Amino acid sequence: MTVFPKGFLWGGATAANQFEGAYNEDGKGLSVQDVTPQGGFGPITEEPTEDNLKLKGIDFYHRYKEDIALFAEMGFKVFRLSIAWSRIFPKGDELEPNEAGLAFYDRVFDELEKYGIEPLVTLSHYETPLHLAREYNGWANRDLISFYERYVRTVFERYQHRVKYWLTFNEVNSVLHAPFMSGGIVTPPEELSQQDLYQAVHHELVASALATKIAHEINPEMKVGCMVLAMPAYPMTSHPLDQLAVRQFENQNYLFSDIHVRGKYPNYIKRYFKENNIEIQFADGDEELLLNHTVDFISFSYYMSVAQAHNPEAYTSGKGNIMGGITNPYLEASEWGWQIDPVGLRLVLNDFYDRYQLPLFIVENGLGAKDELVEGPNGPTVEDDYRIDYLQKHLVQVGEAVKDGVEVMGYTTWGCIDLVSASTAEMSKRYGFIYVDRHDDGTGTLARYKKKSFDWYKEVIATNGEKLFEEQ
Numbered sequence: 001m002t003v004f005p006k007g008f009l010w011g012g013a014t015a016a017n018q019f020e021g022a023y024n025e026d027g028k029g030l031s032v033q034d035v036t037p038q039g040g041f042g043p044i045t046e047e048p049t050e051d052n053l054k055l056k057g058i059d060f061y062h063r064y065k066e067d068i069a070l071f072a073e074m075g076f077k078v079f080r081l082s083i084a085w086s087r088i089f090p091k092g093d094e095l096e097p098n099e100a101g102l103a104f105y106d107r108v109f110d111e112l113e114k115y116g117i118e119p120l121v122t123l124s125h126y127e128t129p130l131h132l133a134r135e136y137n138g139w140a141n142r143d144l145i146s147f148y149e150r151y152v153r154t155v156f157e158r159y160q161h162r163v164k165y166w167l168t169f170n171e172v173n174s175v176l177h178a179p180f181m182s183g184g185i186v187t188p189p190e191e192l193s194q195q196d197l198y199q200a201v202h203h204e205l206v207a208s209a210l211a212t213k214i215a216h217e218i219n220p221e222m223k224v225g226c227m228v229l230a231m232p233a234y235p236m237t238s239h240p241l242d243q244l245a246v247r248q249f250e251n252q253n254y255l256f257s258d259i260h261v262r263g264k265y266p267n268y269i270k271r272y273f274k275e276n277n278i279e280i281q282f283a284d285g286d287e288e289l290l291l292n293h294t295v296d297f298i299s300f301s302y303y304m305s306v307a308q309a310h311n312p313e314a315y316t317s318g319k320g321n322i323m324g325g326i327t328n329p330y331l332e333a334s335e336w337g338w339q340i341d342p343v344g345l346r347l348v349l350n351d352f353y354d355r356y357q358l359p360l361f362i363v364e365n366g367l368g369a370k371d372e373l374v375e376g377p378n379g380p381t382v383e384d385d386y387r388i389d390y391l392q393k394h395l396v397q398v399g400e401a402v403k404d405g406v407e408v409m410g411y412t413t414w415g416c417i418d419l420v421s422a423s424t425a426e427m428s429k430r431y432g433f434i435y436v437d438r439h440d441d442g443t444g445t446l447a448r449y450k451k452k453s454f455d456w457y458k459e460v461i462a463t464n465g466e467k468l469f470e471e472q
């Protein structure tokens, strides 16, 4: 018997800048991604350069019909995509939207509707229009709130009868670690003051509450969620100060969901602000907006966990998704050093649910790995048992959390079709069920091939997760 609730939303996730390509077609303006050829941590180029794989992505812009047909074949109930803000408002501060950009997403939603796939739309997935970054310093500037307001109102009005689920900012907490990619802030991180950084955070949080308000006013059927990068931490030892280090690390992330769900700044951050001479400027109405327009659900990405200690210099620290931590000797890591921890997902689900009692949506999870294309009985394929193993183990833990009583709405694997990596801009860091013939040097036919995991996920969905437990 499956433990997954009836109507569980199974599917996959993507982001416009990592897979659409067509970076300057039909009136699209540039986004911050178009000038970071080596990934979100820089360097930043003056103009888009040919070596930037994101400019062409995997050409979903022209191949969306073929790709959505493959998602439908796997039985997707939901498909997560982002709207590229700079397709709708090319510079970000115009008064009128670009109709060709809006029409593109109409075509995508038509196609999803054809197969009964529910769209889940991220409004801002590391895609701040470049003009807003260069002219305004991104979210460090309060003006961004009104530009975002105009953009979200436009897309809510346009798609209100087609899109029910919306996410305001991808991994909203990542702005603390990747200010340019996440917040369009051009001030170099080493020169960016904590005051300005947390003020940018405040602007995003207010914008998120405003978006939630507008969505509910336009159509109360629309559900708006926050999206946070979840990364549980374990203490390296039972030393109380190690546990305190864990708490402080996790509070940096909880800060964002606490405000989205409870509508006010928690006391622990007020202490931090005081001790670091940070004084957030609230405009009239900010407090009420945050308090009265909290989210309908919580979504998060989960790839890995870390360890923390009060004396981190005594240990080896590892790389991770945007942020990292001490290497946990009990865990193995992916080829990119991200520590693999299925049980951590159960813990995260329980922690969020205990804290907020709101429905949870896992909108990213998956294994970035190097795949080898081989000749199979039905043509080229990838024998990606390692990916199946990763997803299987994580989904079993989702099942455990459901048994614990956690309300889980759905699960979308990251990069359900191979796409360009956010952190490194590589093509060879693949997550998909569908292989895309494109390489780090930009060569390749862009042909799509089903990997072994394609049929596996199809069966997981068809059995509403029962297949996961059969294999136990």
Ligand code: BG6
Pocket: 015, 018, 170, 171, 301, 321, 322, 364, 368, 414, 420, 421, 422, 423, 424, 429
């Ligand atoms: C998340 C992002 O941080 O992780 C995605 O929301 C990203 O955009 C994903 O692609 C995986 O990270 P990476 O760096 O392997 O692409």
